[in-house]
Amino acid sequence: MDILLIIAGVLLMVGGILGGVLPVLPGPPLSYAGLICLHLTGRYQFSSRFLIIWAVVTAVVYLLDYLIPVWGTKRFGGSKRGVWGSVIGLVIGLFFFPPFGIIAGPFLGAVAGELSAGKDSVAAMKSGFGSFVGFLAGTLIKLVASGLMAWHFARVLFLS
Numbered sequence: 001m002d003i004l005l006i007i008a009g010v011l012l013m014v015g016g017i018l019g020g021v022l023p024v025l026p027g028p029p030l031s032y033a034g035l036i037c038l039h040l041t042g043r044y045q046f047s048s049r050f051l052i053i054w055a056v057v058t059a060v061v062y063l064l065d066y067l068i069p070v071w072g073t074k075r076f077g078g079s080k081r082g083v084w085g086s087v088i089g090l091v092i093g094l095f096f097f098p099p100f101g102i103i104a105g106p107f108l109g110a111v112a113g114e115l116s117a118g119k120d121s122v123a124a125m126k127s128g129f130g131s132f133v134g135f136l137a138g139t140l141i142k143l144v145a146s147g148l149m150a151w152h153f154a155r156v157l158f159l160s
Helices: 002-021 027-039 048-075 080-096 101-116 121-159
Strands: none
Touching: 002 027, 002 121, 027 048, 027 121, 048 080, 048 101, 048 121, 080 101, 080 121, 101 121
16 A cells, blocks of 8 residues: 555656646645655655645645735736736636646736726736746745755655
8 A cells, every 4th residue: 555655646747747847736735645645655654744834735735826926916006907907817817728728817807907008018018027927936936945845755755
């Protein structure tokens, strides 16, 4: 059974790293599930404190992945309509045009929201760019979190 749990954990870790880049996969939650698989083996254990900390990190990173594009839109001069456009674009892109929709959706939604608010195309594009920068920042945070969990997984697996 331990071998199956380790194999499942490795597959989840790989999925988690891929999920840091591919928007259709929830990277950090997959990586965390990989840690849990390794923890459930008889030989490899993590402390409860370690697992709780990584559960919180996973939840925060997962939430930030949706909030950072909105923050980027506001940071680059977006109005409420631009922020709402970014959120609506994210949802539409996520469900109707994966995987590229999750990248283009917030950008196009923010631009459309700003244009509907009467802003000129330069200001609307700036807001859309902020949404895109926010998406890239969220991707980087997911990659770092999943990478660190994979490192802990490998450290315990190979050095214990």
